[in-house]
Amino acid sequence: MTLMAEPSATGRFGEFGGRFVPETLVPACQELEAAFRDAWADPVFRQEYRDILRDYAGRPSILTECHNLGRRLGIRLVMKREDLNHTGSHKINNVLGQALLAKRMGKTRLVAETGAGQHGVASATAAALMGLECKVYMGAVDVARQELNVFRMRLMGSEVEAVQSGSRTLKDAVNEAMRDWVATVGNTHYCLGSVMGPHPYPWMVREFHRVIGDEAREQMSTSFGGDPDVVVACVGGGSNAMGIFSGFVDTGARLVGVEPAGGAAVGRGVPGVVHGMRSYLMQDEYGQVQEAHSISAGLDYPGVGPEHSYLASIGRAEYPAVTDAEVIDAFQLLSRTEGIIPALEPAHALAWIVREAPTMQGATVLMNLSGRGDKDVAQMMEILR
Amino acid sequence: MSAAPGRMEQSFRDRRAAGRKLLVPYITGGLPGWQDALRAAVAAGADAIEIGIPFSDPVMDGPVIQEASQRALDAGATPVSILHEARELDVEVPLAVMLYYNTVHHAGHHRFAEQLASAGIVAAIVPDLPLEEAGPWCEAADASSIETVMLAAPTAPDERLPRVCARARGFVYSVGLLGVTGERSALASTATTLAGRLKAITDVPVLVGVGVSNAAQAREAVQVADGVVQGASVVRRLLEAGADAVGEYVAEVRAAIDADI
Numbered sequence: 134m135t136l137m138a139e140p141s142a143t144g145r146f147g148e149f150g151g152r153f154v155p156e157t158l159v160p161a162c163q164e165l166e167a168a169f170r171d172a173w174a175d176p177v178f179r180q181e182y183r184d185i186l187r188d189y190a191g192r193p194s195i196l197t198e199c200h201n202l203g204r205r206l207g208i209r210l211v212m213k214r215e216d217l218n219h220t221g222s223h224k225i226n227n228v229l230g231q232a233l234l235a236k237r238m239g240k241t242r243l244v245a246e247t248g249a250g251q252h253g254v255a256s257a258t259a260a261a262l263m264g265l266e267c268k269v270y271m272g273a274v275d276v277a278r279q280e281l282n283v284f285r286m287r288l289m290g291s292e293v294e295a296v297q298s299g300s301r302t303l304k305d306a307v308n309e310a311m312r313d314w315v316a317t318v319g320n321t322h323y324c325l326g327s328v329m330g331p332h333p334y335p336w337m338v339r340e341f342h343r344v345i346g347d348e349a350r351e352q353m354s355t356s357f358g359g360d361p362d363v364v365v366a367c368v369g370g371g372s373n374a375m376g377i378f379s380g381f382v383d384t385g386a387r388l389v390g391v392e393p394a395g396g397a398a399v400g401r402g403v404p405g406v407v408h409g410m411r412s413y414l415m416q417d418e419y420g421q422v423q424e425a426h427s428i429s430a431g432l433d434y435p436g437v438g439p440e441h442s443y444l445a446s447i448g449r450a451e452y453p454a455v456t457d458a459e460v461i462d463a464f465q466l467l468s469r470t471e472g473i474i475p476a477l478e479p480a481h482a483l484a485w486i487v488r489e490a491p492t493m494q495g496a497t498v499l500m501n502l503s504g505r506g507d508k509d510v511a512q513m514m515e516i517l518r
Numbered sequence: 519m520s521a522a523p524g525r526m527e528q529s530f531r532d533r534r535a536a537g538r539k540l541l542v543p544y545i546t547g548g549l550p551g552w553q554d555a556l557r558a559a560v561a562a563g564a565d566a567i568e569i570g571i572p573f574s575d576p577v578m579d580g581p582v583i584q585e586a587s588q589r590a591l592d593a594g595a596t597p598v599s600i601l602h603e604a605r606e607l608d609v610e611v612p613l614a615v616m617l618y619y620n621t622v623h624h625a626g627h628h629r630f631a632e633q634l635a636s637a638g639i640v641a642a643i644v645p646d647l648p649l650e651e652a653g654p655w656c657e658a659a660d661a662s663s664i665e666t667v668m669l670a671a672p673t674a675p676d677e678r679l680p681r682v683c684a685r686a687r688g689f690v691y692s693v694g695l696l697g698v699t700g701e702r703s704a705l706a707s708t709a710t711t712l713a714g715r716l717k718a719i720t721d722v723p724v725l726v727g728v729g730v731s732n733a734a735q736a737r738e739a740v741q742v743a744d745g746v747v748q749g750a751s752v753v754r755r756l757l758e759a760g761a762d763a764v765g766e767y768v769a770e771v772r773a774a775i776d777a778d779i
């Protein structure tokens with residue numbers, strides 16, 4: 134089987150994926166799958182999507198070689214600059230695709246979950262641009278630690294609801310967004326923010342982020358003499374990682390998805406079913422989903438997208454974890470050596486690179502810099518005080 | 519159409535044939551006082567009980583049942599402890615469980631079906647396991663004589679409903695509205711519409727659940743359906759006032775659906 138192609142008819146990547154949703158949502162998922170399939174095969178839609186990525190989001194994003202830090206680490210370190218996209222992260226790629234699709238399906242309202250707020254901000258942005266109503270669910274813990282993003286969403290006309298249930302983070306925001314969708318499915322599209330959830334989301338969201346990998350493959354070949362030895366990205370649900378992996382899965386490059394130690398679904402989980410998908414999941418001995426604990430709101434999630442579980446199960450990608458302390462160091466290191474303040478999420482990818490550099494001397498390492506650190510500056514000010 | 523009816527379905531069919539409307543209260547297992555509440559509901563005229571097995575991420579549940587689940591989990595409830603307590607209940611009516619699929623998936627299909635059977639449970643409702651994904655569980659459940667209740671939703675196109683009914687054992691759970699569990703001020707029009715669509719194509723008992731919030735709404739629903747499941751309105755009484763209040767409420771609903779039309 135070709136890797137990172139279409140999943141099976143039941144939305145499976147190997148044994149992972151599927152569509153475990155309440156009966157009410159089955160027709161909506163089927164309708165979405167048909168609409169996406171149709172749109173993705175339609176040259177007019179593809180052109181519209183390419184145009185909006187270029188003229189609104191600012192694509193293609195550039196590659197930056199980090200000479201100072203690379204020299205220090207003994208590697209050639211190249212960053213894919215998704216932080217330079219409009220709204221400050223890779224999330225906009227997926228959201229613009231889904232918002233165009235929602236309009237094509239005649240939906241007038243978006244619901245979205247958000248952790249760090251980047252997907253929420255991107256959703257609010259697309260909703261403002263395209264005249265859609267938008268409601269974003271965000272865990273109460275994250276509302277507190279990502280205050281600026283909450284304000285940005287509201288500024289653009291979206292409603293933000295602080296979710297008080299469960300761990301009050303990303304997992305519970307997904308639950309609440311699904312509850313909303315169950316009640317509003319007639320006029321509402323659920324704009325899911327990562328390569329997770331029921332079929333077709335993991336596939337569709339990966340396709341909307343494929344542009345990251347496709348661009349990077351070409352840019353590496355034009356400006357850096359060919360494919361990298363290692364491709365590294367952080368993994369929450371896993372969308373930025375899927376995006377960049379998709380460009381290199383058929384090369385010899387080592388693919389590394391970095392999880393937070395407190396939310397290591399692949400590293401510490403076993404297969405389970407939640408949020409519509411079968412995938413690795415942190416759970417207790419009775420199958421209760423465990424709470425993740427990470428400094429980064431965007432990675433504070435006990436599950437992972439099903440295609441990552443599949444890539445892990447066949448050994449094509451590896452999923453190590455880094456600690457909050459390593460992340461705090463990496464965040465400062467990139468700021469100081471390169472004048473780039475990363476979001477805490479991609480700082481995980483860098484933390485792994487720093488730790489493993491001694492074993493990769495001379496290698497070319499491509500990292501997906503999935504977002505910028507503006508949203509995290511207030512939180513880091515507290516931590517570093 | 520399907521295999522011989524299981525214990526719950528046979529009981530429902532017999533009662534229906536005798537002109538009785540079916541009343542199935544939902545009670546969150548492991549919530550302090552749940553066994554007393556369950557016995558009170560049976561004494562007040564429940565035809566079966568749906569025991570909720572609390573899950574960390576109950577996506578089909580609104581605030582009341584979410585809170586009950588969380589309280590039960592905080593009190594240390596597990597699927598094993600609840601099934602253990604269910605075994606001691608010794609009530610006459612059939613007992614079903616309502617749970618989320620990961621509870622089954624994690625334990626293993628066959629193992630879990632056997633655990634239910636040995637606890638005296640006869641049926642299971644798994645609201646996040648739609649028809650297309652239900653095969654492996656249904657097979658294991660069938661083998662252990664556990665009746666798997668299928669849910670039918672207002673969004674289902676006509677061609678889907680016969681397939682849902684064909685796989686349903688025990689009863690067909692006709693979802694009363696677009697939304698999650700919780701009390702509403704009026705019965706949604708979708709409740710009787712969907713129940714009518716189901717009644718037209720199946721002789722498996724059809725019960726309306728989700729959003730049937732009081733005695734009057736239950737009475738309205740059974741004008742079309744064979745019975746009702748009542749969740750949030752029961753659980754709220756258990757949370758706020760205890761087992762006796764549950765018994766009184768079930769008696770009130772019983773009287774309303776029994777009254778001559």
Ligand SMILES: Cc1ncc(COP(=O)(O)O)c(C=O)c1O
Binds near residue numbers: 327328368476479
């Ligand atoms: C900058 C950034 N990177 C990564 C993530 C994690 O998401 P994913 O794993 O889907 O890329 C987030 C989520 O909020 C984010 O804001």
